[in-house]
Amino acid sequence: DVQLVESGGGSVQAGGSLRLSCAGTGIHLSSAFCVGWFRKAPGNERERVATIYTGGLDTAYADSVKGRFTISQDKPKNMVYLQLDNLQPEGSGEYYCAAHDGHCGDLRRGAGSRADEYKYWTQGTQVTVS
Numbered sequence: 001d002v003q004l005v006e007s008g009g010g011s012v013q014a015g016g017s018l019r020l021s022c023a024g025t026g027i028h029l030s031s032a033f034c035v036g037w038f039r040k041a042p043g044n045e046r047e048r049v050a051t052i053y054t055g056g057l058d059t060a061y062a063d064s065v066k067g068r069f070t071i072s073q074d075k076p077k078n079m080v081y082l083q084l085d086n087l088q089p090e091g092s093g094e095y096y097c098a099a100h101d102g103h104c105g106d107l108r109r110g111a112g113s114r115a116d117e118y119k120y121w122t123q124g125t126q127v128t129v130s
Helices: none
Strands: 003-007 010-012 018-025 033-040 047-053 059-061 069-074 079-084 093-101 125-129
Touching: 003 093, 018 033, 018 093, 018 125, 033 069, 047 069, 047 079, 059 069, 079 093
Parallel strands: 010 125
Antiparallel strands: 003 018, 018 079, 033 047, 033 093, 047 059, 069 079, 093 125
16 A cells, blocks of 8 residues: 655744654655645645655745755655754644655646645644744
8 A cells, every 4th residue: 555654743942943754655755756745724724835856856845935944855765854944833733745656747837736736645743833
């Protein structure tokens, strides 16, 4: 069975950092997958935070996190990460890793930013910033 498993959520003070990890089982996540991180805060819609195409170097970020969050991959470990630096209270919420096989499309034109583009999802991990 295909499964995505994430880890790394928690509680931090404003200005702190966390690293979220996303691992794939049953799929080779580091080989030509479009992987996105999404955030859902209470009362808000789920929003895309960052996207990476693991078959190349393409990445994209929401404007609200540019310069503070970094999406990356570790091919030998079959992992995708989201480094969250300088976290602020508005960064609190449930974070999800999502993936679909194949290229994301043109990330500069918004490809990879919609939840319905993705086939596989994690259960979510809570990030709380106070």
